[in-house]
Every structure is written in C-alpha cells, then in structure tokens.
Amino acid sequence: MTDHDFDLLTIGAGSGGVAATRRAGAHGARAAICEEDRAGGTCVLRGCIPKKLLVYAAHVSGEIEDAANYGWSIPETRFDWPTLIANKNTELARLNGIYNKMLADAGVELVPGRGRLIDAHTVEIETASGPRRATAETILIATGGWPSRPAIPGIEHAITSTEALDLATFPERVVVGGGGYIAVEFCGIFRHLGAQVTEIIRADHILRGFDEDVREHLEAEMRGQGIDIRAGCTIDGIRPDRNGLVVTCSDGTDIPADAVLCAMGRVPNTSGIGLEEAGVELRPNGAVMVDEWSRTTVPNIYAVGDCTDRVNLTPVAITEGRALVETLYNDNPRTVDYADIPSAVFSQPPIGTVGLTEAAARERYGEVAVYRSAFRPLKATLSGNQGRTMMKLIVDADTDRVVGCHMVGDDAAEIIQGVAIALKCDATKAQFDATIGIHPTAAEEFVTMYQALEAAE
Numbered sequence: 108m109t110d111h112d113f114d115l116l117t118i119g120a121g122s123g124g125v126a127a128t129r130r131a132g133a134h135g136a137r138a139a140i141c142e143e144d145r146a147g148g149t150c151v152l153r154g155c156i157p158k159k160l161l162v163y164a165a166h167v168s169g170e171i172e173d174a175a176n177y178g179w180s181i182p183e184t185r186f187d188w189p190t191l192i193a194n195k196n197t198e199l200a201r202l203n204g205i206y207n208k209m210l211a212d213a214g215v216e217l218v219p220g221r222g223r224l225i226d227a228h229t230v231e232i233e234t235a236s237g238p239r240r241a242t243a244e245t246i247l248i249a250t251g252g253w254p255s256r257p258a259i260p261g262i263e264h265a266i267t268s269t270e271a272l273d274l275a276t277f278p279e280r281v282v283v284g285g286g287g288y289i290a291v292e293f294c295g296i297f298r299h300l301g302a303q304v305t306e307i308i309r310a311d312h313i314l315r316g317f318d319e320d321v322r323e324h325l326e327a328e329m330r331g332q333g334i335d336i337r338a339g340c341t342i343d344g345i346r347p348d349r350n351g352l353v354v355t356c357s358d359g360t361d362i363p364a365d366a367v368l369c370a371m372g373r374v375p376n377t378s379g380i381g382l383e384e385a386g387v388e389l390r391p392n393g394a395v396m397v398d399e400w401s402r403t404t405v406p407n408i409y410a411v412g413d414c415t416d417r418v419n420l421t422p423v424a425i426t427e428g429r430a431l432v433e434t435l436y437n438d439n440p441r442t443v444d445y446a447d448i449p450s451a452v453f454s455q456p457p458i459g460t461v462g463l464t465e466a467a468a469r470e471r472y473g474e475v476a477v478y479r480s481a482f483r484p485l486k487a488t489l490s491g492n493q494g495r496t497m498m499k500l501i502v503d504a505d506t507d508r509v510v511g512c513h514m515v516g517d518d519a520a521e522i523i524q525g526v527a528i529a530l531k532c533d534a535t536k537a538q539f540d541a542t543i544g545i546h547p548t549a550a551e552e553f554v555t556m557y558q559a560l561e562a563a564e
C-alpha cells in the first residue's frame with residue numbers, strides 16, 4: 108500500500124495496456140486505465156479485427172467464382188459495402204463492451220479521457236467533465252502507434268488504414284502507397300471486393316524483410332489477380348479533380364483514383380503526453396526507450412506495445428504486458444523471448460511465417476538446406492482457380508534444426524501457428540520427417556519435403 112491513488116495507472120487501453128492492467132487488478136493491485144477513445148486500441152478498433160472481417164468479406168468473392176465447377180449455379184450476386192461496414196461496427200461495439208466488462212470484472216477503473224504525465228507519479232486525464240489528476244506508484248505507457256504520412260504534396264487527400272475501414276462508399280479505383288503488411292492486405296481486400304487497384308512501391312518487391320521467395324510468390328499472385336504493382340516507383344503528388352483524385356507517380360504517369368491509401372509505416376504515439384518532460388527518454392523515431400523489463404529511463408514508469416517499437420504485433424504487446432505484471436505483482440520476474448515470433452499477413456493468399464528468412468539463415472549459420480514446394484492446391488484443380496501455394500523450410504545443415512518456415516497459400520496463418528511450436532521446441536528436420544502427415548492437406552507438405560533445393564538443382 109502506498110499513499111498514491113492507485114498502484115498502477117495505465118495510459119492507453121489497447122491490447123498491451125488492457126492485458127497488463129486487467130492482470131494487475133486480478134492480482135489485487137489497485138489499478139486504473141485511461142483512454143481517449145473507446146477501449147480496444149488499434150487491434151480491436153482500427154486494425155487486426157476489423158481488417159480480418161473485411162478479409163473474410165473479400166474471400167467470399169473467390170468462393171463464388173470457385174463454385175461453378177463444383178456444381179453450383181449462383182444467381183447474380185451483389186456486394187453492398189455499407190452493409191459490411193455496419194455489421195463490422197456492430198461487432199466492434201460488442202468487443203468494446205467485452206473489454207469494458209473484463210476491466211470492470213478485474214476491479215480496474217476505466218477513466219475515459221486523454222492522459223498526460225505531470226510528473227513521474229501523476230497523470231492528468233482530460234475527462235468530459237474536466238481535468239482529473241490521479242497519482243500512482245507505477246505508471247504504464249501503452250499508447251500504441253499511428254499511421255505515418257510522408258511529406259508528399261497533397262498527402263492530406265490520402266486516407267490511412269484507419270479511414271479505409273470506415274469509408275462511407277466503396278472506392279471503385281484505389282491507389283495504395285507502400286509495400287508493407289497493411290498495403291498488401293488492403294490491396295487484397297479492395298481488389299477482391301471489386302475495385303481496380305494499383306500499388307505503388309519504392310522497392311523492387313513488396314514486403315521488405317520477408318523471405319525473397321515469399322515476396323516474389325505473393326507479388327506474382329497479386330499481379331495474377333489483376334493488381335497493378337508498380338515497383339521502383341513513388342507517389343510524387345495527389346490532387347483532387349472533378350472525378351475524384353489524381354495520383355502523380357515518379358514513372359511519369361497519372362493515375363485516377365477514388366481513394367488513395369497511404370500505408371507507409373506507423374509511428375509510436377508518444378508526443379504530447381508529457382513523457383520527455385517527466386524524464387522518459389525517447390528514441391529518434393519517438394519510441395519509448397525501455398530495457399528488457401519494459402522499464403523506461405524513469406524507474407517507476409514502464410512501457411509496452413507499439414509505443415516501444417520492438418515487435419509491433421498484438422500478441423507481443425499482450426505478452427509484454429503480462430510479463431510486466433508477473434514481475435511487479437506476482438513475484439515471478441519474467442522477460443519476453445522475442446525469438447521465433449510467428450506472424451501472418453492477411454493478404455490474398457495469406458502468408459504465414461516463423462523463424463529466419465533464407466538470407467538471414469545463411470548469414471547466421473553459413474550452410475543451410477532449403478526445401479521448397481510450389482503447387483496448385485487440390486481445391487483449385489476442380490475450381491480452375493489459377494492461384495498457387497508456396498511452402499518453404501530452411502534447415503541449419505550443422506544441427507539439422509529447422510530455423511525458418513514460410514508459406515503463402517490458403518490457411519497459411521493457421522498452419523504456421525502449429526509449426527511455430529515445433530520451432531520453439533528446436534525441432535529438427537528429422538523430427539519433421541518423422542511426423543506423419545494429414546492427408547489430403549497443404550500442411551502435410553511440411554512433413555514430406557525430402558529433397559533440398561541444392562541437391563535437386
């Protein structure tokens with residue numbers, strides 16, 4: 108017990124902040140959390156969840172196309188964007204209610220309003236009824252990130268992923284700037300819902316940092332679906348005209364658009380909340396500087412999630428928040444193991460990946476064996492869909508340990524989650540081989556690949 112109002116006061120009720128504060132409450136800490144929006148954060152309100160609901164909607168168009176050769180005659184179909192957005196919003200409201208209830212059940216006070224540090228133990232919250240000051244023994248910063256907007260003339264005409272999830276009308280012509288997670292996911296959503304999509308990327312390929320085969324395979328699939336990917340190209344300007352917008356590109360072309368989506372990275376949401384004034388040091392990109400215990404440069408102030416710009420994924424933020432609470436309130440000091448974090452890109456088709464890329468594995472281990480398989484999925488043999496699946500394993504030649512596993516194809520995210528457990532257990536290729544496949548699936552390829560590329564080529 109301290110003289111403070113709370114043991115823990117968290118700024119930001121997203122995935123990391125809620126996970127930590129709830130657990131702290133459950134361990135008996137007097138905990139509060141402040142939030143200027145609804146509880147839920149990027150993942151629930153502006154990211155993963157609404158995005159995936161739109162991905163499901165986009166998938167339906169492929170199912171309809173595939174149906175004919177499976178014997179189905181489907182009368183003319185019509186897609187209604189406002190219905191999708193309204194239903195998505197109903198679901199988000201339901202999830203927000205669950206977040207509020209989880210916090211209340213754990214005895215956490217949710218204070219609606221923007222929080223700002225006054226000193227190392229005091230936060231001022233801008234509530235609807237005026238500013239409220241609260242003190243706490245420990246303060247947790249969990250303010251997340253925000254889409255960045257590069258200084259391109261006319262960038263104010265572009266939307267970000269936040270607005271893309273809530274457009275009032277469906278854009279028939281979309282230009283997407285950027286080649287990262289968000290860009291390729293929205294290219295897939297808009298294209299499969301019927302839009303004409305152009306993606307402008309400054310690099311040679313989409314998804315910098317991913318395995319080269321993954322990058323090239325997805326890019327070929329996206330092009331095959333009619334997405335115009337302009338590599339080595341930048342957006343030089345965006346201007347309105349009487350038919351919508353015009354995007355001027357560095358390749359000398361002008362592209363007419365109804366919407367321009369700026370998906371050029373995200374920045375930590377750390378300005379204007381009193382961090383530096385309270386002595387919390389930030390990195391040059393604005394991320395809160397933390398040690399392995401998520402402790403900032405002020406000993407009683409911690410930070411988790413995207414505002415620290417470590418690995419910007421929801422489950423990582425949750426794990427960081429829970430590790431912190433174990434350390435502070437459950438006498439069980441824990442740090443986070445950042446090795447072999449699996450992730451997925453919900454592109455069409457999706458990517459699932461865990462471990463090292465081939466290039467990174469060669470750099471770290473020298474000699475590696477690479478197994479790769481690209482094939483037409485069974486479902487497509489009847490439907491006539493031209494999409495192909497690519498699966499790849501990378502094995503350290505010295506120890507036989509599987510150090511990278513990548514897939515582009517249906518269900519990749521679901522499949523890689525299971526494989527990630529094997530990598531976390533340091534599974535060897537021999538153990539993959541000793542595992543009996545489930546037939547007929549794509550996943551069985553991972554336990555039946557027997558000829559390494561070098562040996563085969």
Ligand code: NDP
Pocket residue numbers: 257284285286287288289290292308309310314315341370371372373418419420450451452453
């Ligand atoms: P990313 O960092 O993944 O990609 C940013 C993209 O923008 C890159 O293609 C980059 O190009 C490009 N870019 C950056 N600045 C400029 C510029 N000035 N001009 C032209 N292009 C530029 O960012 P996202 O916004 O897509 O996603 C942010 C993070 O959110 C991800 O890294 C991920 O951690 C998380 N996320 C995870 C998802 C998931 O798990 N499924 C889904 C969505 C987001 P270049 O390659 O040349 O650098």
